[in-house]
Amino acid sequence: METIKLNKLINSQKKPVIQPMYGKIPPQNKEAESAVLSQLINGSGRLIEVMEILKSGECFYLDAHQRIYDAILTMNGKGQKVDLVGVTTELSNSGNLELIGGGYFLTKLSDKTVFDHTILSHAEDILECYKRRESIKVAGELMALSYENGESLNDIVHAADQELIRIISEGDISEAKPIRDLIIPFMENLQAAKENKKDITGVNTGYSWLNDKTGGWQNTDLIILAARPSVGKTAFALNLALNATVGEDPVPVAIFSLEMGADQLMKRVVSALSLIELEKITKGQLSDIETSHIDQTLNIIASKNIHIDETFGVSITQLRARAKRLKRKHNIGLLIIDYLQLMAGETKGGNREQEISKISRGLKGIAKELDIPVIALSQMSRDVEKRSDKEPMLSDLRESGAIEQDADIVMFIHHPKDAESGQIKNVIKIAKHRNGSLGDMEECKFFGNIQKWMNPSEANAYMGRNTTFKPFAGMPTSSPDERIEGKKMQAFDDAPF
Structure with a gap:
């Protein structure tokens, strides 16, 4: 609109x-x-x-x-x-x-x-x-x-x-700081980092590999999560949102869903937390045990400090105003936008590449102004499909090269075929990391049927290779999934929620 x-x-x-x-x-x-x-x-x-x-x-x-x-x-x-x-x-x-x-x-x-x-x-x-x-x-x-x-x-x-x-x-002036004035804040941050005995210094991602690479999502960072359609980027973003609300230092999360309605997101959250297939939830084809299981899951969801805005075509100015209100009212510690290309430009009929550039700069500005990490989902161009290896590159970011310039971290989701086994792999690739190293995360598994990305031990348990499984604290003791129904469940150290 x-x-x-x-x-x-x-x-x-x-x-x-x-x-x-x-x-x-x-x-x-x-x-x-x-x-x-x-x-x-x-x-x-x-x-x-x-x-x-x-x-x-x-x-x-x-x-x-x-x-x-x-x-x-x-x-x-x-x-x-x-x-x-x-x-x-x-x-x-x-x-x-x-x-x-x-x-x-x-x-x-x-x-x-x-x-x-x-x-x-x-x-x-x-x-x-x-x-x-x-x-x-x-x-x-x-x-x-x-x-x-x-x-x-x-x-x-x-x-x-x-x-x-x-x-x-209007008329705001940002004063340049003498470098000597940065010494004391630097020493304070350095001392705090030394005294911090935890590996995570930012917002918990919920995934061991990502936490090792990033130390958690860092304040003022703009993180771009890009993929072709229907590869699990919204599911991954929702998993990240849920992961941020648990652990030793949980933070409130705001999600701006420009593609899906809040009801659709809710179904995916319930599916990921309850391990009940999304199709069953959508069609209402649930057993009595599964219905009871969802009731218990909803009690846990009610305690999550997550806020969803489903306004379509929001502009960067509107997003900034709403994010500031959410920060002031709920002290949000993580902002997620799904997805960047669906945001509206400020002027009608303007050049779309220039509009996307302004939006990406605006998102980085919001991250700095609110002092929180901002995760923006992004589409990729079809050029990636034309390459034989289909390996995503920074140039595949759709509609603007400014996105990769403004971002502190750029991640791609893709599902290449293993050359030896022929099996499809679930890969999250860090293609840009302003303050850290690059690499591919191949350990996690994506289960599209329940909209859930899992750490290795979780995935093994879900597939029935272990006799115990519990994905998050407070999970009901009986499993809704027929493959592991009746088996005792137990928490794993690397479980994201």
């Missing part, structure tokens, strides 16, 4: 100065505006710093101040020196000199006595007032659209949310 545009708030290039509402004057600081412009006209050497805060003349309240500041920006873009004569000439050439009150107004403005060291604080005051005016506009449009029946309330709120995020981020 396309995000609606909030009338003049997004569409108009030049937004009119808003009128007083309910007898109140809109937030503004005309003295600060005059002070900043006076200093710039008189050759302040801090124009670049001011430009980082005030992106355009639109930040100013008075129309004359807007035109003057835009003229200064134009001169800077041309590499011209900013002074009274130059600004006057620029305004005259653009037809704006008379509109601001003529040369007299400009001369009077430049005659103000101000101190150069105050210019940045004045600029920040101007920006704050601008943000408040913009917020009032959004509130007014939100109120007006809410009275109408033309758009759904969800679309209206999402569009308002998008605008508010834009307003808040």
Whole structure:
């Protein structure tokens, strides 16, 4: 669903100065505006710093101040020196000199006595007032659209949310840090790592090989999980979500499912945890023992701190806003998106490769902003099918090369045939690892009938090679699967849940 545009708030290039509402004057600081412009006209050497805060003349309240500041920006873009004569000439050439009150107004403005060291604080005051005016506009449009029946309330709120995020981020400046300031945090992290007696320093993956390679999913990392359709990537992502909620350091998980509805995901979760085949659950073809088993499984699922958002076509702006709310409300420690190519672009009819690039950069930004790992599922191009070995490569990531650049880890799922035995192998390949080594995980087995990836001992037990099996703490003592029904069950050290 396309995000609606909030009338003049997004569409108009030049937004009119808003009128007083309910007898109140809109937030503004005309003295600060005059002070900043006076200093710039008189050759302040801090124009670049001011430009980082005030992106355009639109930040100013008075129309004359807007035109003057835009003229200064134009001169800077041309590499011209900013002074009274130059600004006057620029305004005259653009037809704006008379509109601001003529040369007299400009001369009077430049005659103000101000101190150069105050210019940045004045600029920040101007920006704050601008943000408040913009917020009032959004509130007014939100109120007006809410009275109408033309758009759904969800679309209206999402569009308002998008605008508010834009307003808040306006003028944000990321200060460069001296490297010496990083020494103490580094030593603190190093000491914490030395004192940590556990092999896992991040979010538990649930799989021994992956934990060894990664130390668990690390905060601020963007992990791409790519595969061709119907090879088990959604099942693997769900297994990762479940694994993250158990163990010594469980974390709440958020899943944005753009492909499947929440009810479909629920069936897969129940199948993976209960070991009852998905087809049986979908058709309702369950024995009394299996029905009882599912009841017990549902009690365990109820304790899982997992949140599912099934909104289709969510944009990166909407995803960011929702993820921030989930972080604030539930303190999520892992975010999963299924899948990246189904996310909507911010502009209609835009270049899809550029949109995917913006989305992948946005996902990395969310990981850094929320300080959590983000796992994004991705499709692969058909090129992998054209190669004889069908071995996936980074270039197979669909629609954008920016995905592999933004990602900290890129993993592929594929099922090659063993050259000697002819059996199909379940391989998870780490093709990129910014902070670690690469490799293939072949030990785990994927059982599509129950949507479950298993560590070796689990898989052996499930296939009936061992006499005991229990996939997670709290599992009912009787098995629903006919192949191991009646056998005693016992937990394994490498069981993911």
